[in-house]
Amino acid sequence: MDVLRYACVQLLERLVRAERYVTVSHLDIGTSSDRIVAAFRGRIDALRAGVLEAAATLGSPLSREEWGSVGRTIGRLFNNFDELHLRLAYIHGRWTTPEIEVFVRSVFEDIAQTLKVTAAVSVVPSDKYVFEEFDLDLFLRPDPESTPRGTPTLFLPKIEVDNPLHWCSLVHEFAHTLVRRSAHSEHSTVMDSWRVEAFCDQVALQILGPSYVASFVDYMLATAASEFLEESSETHPDPRLRVTSMVQTLETDEVRSLLSCVEPNQGMPNLDRFFYQLFEDRCEFERQHLGSGFKTDDRPDIDVREFRRTAVDRAKELVPESLRIATYFEPSKFKFLQERLERGIPIGTYHENPLSQVKARGLEELGAIRDVMNENGDPNTVAERLDTLRAFVTEHPTTAGEILTAGWLYKIDSIYAPMIEGIATLSEQRIEEFREKIFRLDDILRSSIETSYLGKLFVDVLGKVKMHDERSTAAH
Amino acid sequence: MTSDLQQHIDNISAVLNEQDLVRRLLSGELVITPILDARRQIGPTSIDIRLGFDFDVFNITKRTHLDPLADKDNLRAVVREYTSKVHVPPMGQFILHPGEFVLASTLEYFVLPSTLAARLEGRSTWGRLGLQVHSTAGFVDPGFEGILTFELQNMGKGPLTLFPGVRIAQICFFTTAATAIPYTRKEGAKYHRRLSSAGSMFHEDPEFDAIRNYHLRVAEGQTRFPGDDS
Numbered sequence: 115m116d117v118l119r120y121a122c123v124q125l126l127e128r129l130v131r132a133e134r135y136v137t138v139s140h141l142d143i144g145t146s147s148d149r150i151v152a153a154f155r156g157r158i159d160a161l162r163a164g165v166l167e168a169a170a171t172l173g174s175p176l177s178r179e180e181w182g183s184v185g186r187t188i189g190r191l192f193n194n195f196d197e198l199h200l201r202l203a204y205i206h207g208r209w210t211t212p213e214i215e216v217f218v219r220s221v222f223e224d225i226a227q228t229l230k231v232t233a234a235v236s237v238v239p240s241d242k243y244v245f246e247e248f249d250l251d252l253f254l255r256p257d258p259e260s261t262p263r264g265t266p267t268l269f270l271p272k273i274e275v276d277n278p279l280h281w282c283s284l285v286h287e288f289a290h291t292l293v294r295r296s297a298h299s300e301h302s303t304v305m306d307s308w309r310v311e312a313f314c315d316q317v318a319l320q321i322l323g324p325s326y327v328a329s330f331v332d333y334m335l336a337t338a339a340s341e342f343l344e345e346s347s348e349t350h351p352d353p354r355l356r357v358t359s360m361v362q363t364l365e366t367d368e369v370r371s372l373l374s375c376v377e378p379n380q381g382m383p384n385l386d387r388f389f390y391q392l393f394e395d396r397c398e399f400e401r402q403h404l405g406s407g408f409k410t411d412d413r414p415d416i417d418v419r420e421f422r423r424t425a426v427d428r429a430k431e432l433v434p435e436s437l438r439i440a441t442y443f444e445p446s447k448f449k450f451l452q453e454r455l456e457r458g459i460p461i462g463t464y465h466e467n468p469l470s471q472v473k474a475r476g477l478e479e480l481g482a483i484r485d486v487m488n489e490n491g492d493p494n495t496v497a498e499r500l501d502t503l504r505a506f507v508t509e510h511p512t513t514a515g516e517i518l519t520a521g522w523l524y525k526i527d528s529i530y531a532p533m534i535e536g537i538a539t540l541s542e543q544r545i546e547e548f549r550e551k552i553f554r555l556d557d558i559l560r561s562s563i564e565t566s567y568l569g570k571l572f573v574d575v576l577g578k579v580k581m582h583d584e585r586s587t588a589a590h
Numbered sequence: 591m592t593s594d595l596q597q598h599i600d601n602i603s604a605v606l607n608e609q610d611l612v613r614r615l616l617s618g619e620l621v622i623t624p625i626l627d628a629r630r631q632i633g634p635t636s637i638d639i640r641l642g643f644d645f646d647v648f649n650i651t652k653r654t655h656l657d658p659l660a661d662k663d664n665l666r667a668v669v670r671e672y673t674s675k676v677h678v679p680p681m682g683q684f685i686l687h688p689g690e691f692v693l694a695s696t697l698e699y700f701v702l703p704s705t706l707a708a709r710l711e712g713r714s715t716w717g718r719l720g721l722q723v724h725s726t727a728g729f730v731d732p733g734f735e736g737i738l739t740f741e742l743q744n745m746g747k748g749p750l751t752l753f754p755g756v757r758i759a760q761i762c763f764f765t766t767a768a769t770a771i772p773y774t775r776k777e778g779a780k781y782h783r784r785l786s787s788a789g790s791m792f793h794e795d796p797e798f799d800a801i802r803n804y805h806l807r808v809a810e811g812q813t814r815f816p817g818d819d820s
Contacts, residue, residue, distance in 0.1 A: 212682075216679050454623075460785070473617060473618075484609070503609075504629045506612070506616060507632070508626065508629070557785045571681060
């Protein structure tokens with residue numbers, strides 16, 4: 115069952131991240147806490163052994179009871195991991211990185227400008243493995259009710275600080291801060307709260323596209339208690355409703371026709387469908403083997419379609435067109451970006467046109483220049499043609515949505531798929547390679563986000579570099 | 591022009607001109623990314639390159655020197671502590687004081703084919719202010735992949751304010767017949783596929799294993815240094 119194999123790989127990823135967190139902190143503080151670090155390492159090793167033991171059983175046919183037993187074991191390991199993450203509080207670590215601030219700015223600045231509000235939010239590493247948002251003034255101001263709240267803070271699990279693929283959730287959380295600043299911020303009913311959640315999902319989706327679905331489902335699968343996947347609360351609609359709404363938006367919106375390109379190679383459907391299917395499989399597994407099920411009574415009687423449509427419309431009002439992934443989503447880009455990731459090359463910029471077109475036109479131009487030069491032609495003509503030629507190799511900044519969507523695709527396709535395939539027989543060497551690939555991808559994506567932001571800031575003075583909305587208009 | 595003739599011309603040209611550079615960039619044979627402004631960056635025989643986000647500054651307050659004879663694992667840790675990473679985000683600044691020496695990264699990531707070598711040079715715009723972009727290691731082997739490390743030194747009289755993205759250097763490329771040992775296959779290649787500046791890994795050179803062993807034997811009285819009659 116792929117959902118369990120996926121869960122094992124997820125756990126291994128979290129454990130290598132936790133191990134790095136402990137190791138890096140250890141380097142910072144020197145040798146005075148050797149025993150504490152060794153204790154953490156011991157716990158991480160024990161959990162890894164548990165994952166490998168569970169994974170080994172997935173290579174042979176299992177009875178219904180055995181499936182249930184493995185499922186419960188993996189569930190326990192996730193709980194143990196959450197506990198371990200909480201204990202990272204004992205280890206001195208970093209605040210967040212400058213790259214996170216660059217990401218926050220690159221995504222939020224334009225929205226804040228549109229709304230004429232400040233984009234200033236703080237991102238703080240959290241000991242709990244959760245993505246959440248609240249205003250710290252609630253706790254830190256002597257009389258929070260009487261003072262305006264001005265310390266919106268986004269929380270990111272400690273081990274995900276270096277992982278841009280999970281920064282996607284920051285966009286959802288940022289949308290919460292915008293809601294609070296707006297006139298209609300009271301959540302007087304359950305439905306009000308639910309609408310806010312749906313709106314924040316749709317804001318993230320408009321900006322980040324399928325990468326937000328990937329990040330959301332990945333998080334849900336790893337942390338949710340059995341029933342939670344299909345259960346709502348007073349503050350949140352059930353994850354199933356949220357995932358379905360997001361996938362429907364991608365299905366019905368203008369991006370669908372373009373999404374066929376976001377297709378992992380391993381015979382999987384496109385990225386958001388892949389995660390949707392994973393989510394459904396997990397729910398089905400829970401129902402069949404662990405006895406939980408969807409309790410229809412939990413969900414108020416709502417028109418799901420209308421619920422989603424309202425959230426989409428409100429999100430579109432907020433997110434400038436130039437920032438929406440539908441505006442600049444081009445199939446040719448993703449092939450190019452994925453190829454670069456496969457080769458380990460950063461993707462902060464890309465060629466405006468498909469590389470084959472650029473190449474053909476560029477070579478044509480090159481031939482023309484050589485002809486003029488061979489005939490001792492007009493130097494001005496040569497200079498003009500050279501300008502045109504050089505423009506072909508100029509690259510343009512990618513967006514956060516493009517970088518993260520390409521990153522998720524690469525991760526699923528090239529890092530996770532081979533691990534899922536051979537999950538029952540993982541060697542230490544395979545885990546080591548997995549670790550290297552995961553961290554290399556982190557580094558490439560962080561570097562790409564910064565380069566892309568720098569490119570955008572240079573746009574005005576570099577003249578020839580156009581922003582994606584202009585490019586899109588030109589391309590169509 | 592026949593492809594044989596073109597091949598012949600390619601093989602005899604020493605430094606690539608702008609047309610050769612563009613042709614190789616278009617074909618994907620040579621990768622330099624990002625090129626944010628090719629019109630300004632690509633000159634007659636070179637490409638301007640930009641300062642990246644990462645710097646390595648030297649922590650000289652805790653060490654008298656790096657002892658190459660120390661135990662290798664210990665030396666690795668000492669070398670790691672010998673420099674500190676300073677990350678400067680877009681639009682942030684890094685002040686390089688007169689006489690100061692730091693390592694920095696290029697913004698660009700390079701992938702060189704096995705038929706091209708390269709050489710890093712300063713730009714006169716910055717040279718006139720006293721900025722040196724490498725002290726001795728400006729040569730790039732065929733087959734190299736990764737960002738390049740600048741060895742920045744301010745030889746001028748006043749502090750220099752540097753920003754990521756600023757064009758501080760240029761790189762020119764030379765053709766060679768395809769080498770059988772591109773950088774990726776070079777024995778002991780240490781700086782391959784890096785995404786940020788890298789401090790020295792001199793201790794990984796195997797010569798130091800021999801030197802260390804020899805000194806150990808001298809210390810244990812098993813042998814003496816050549817010419818040491820004491």
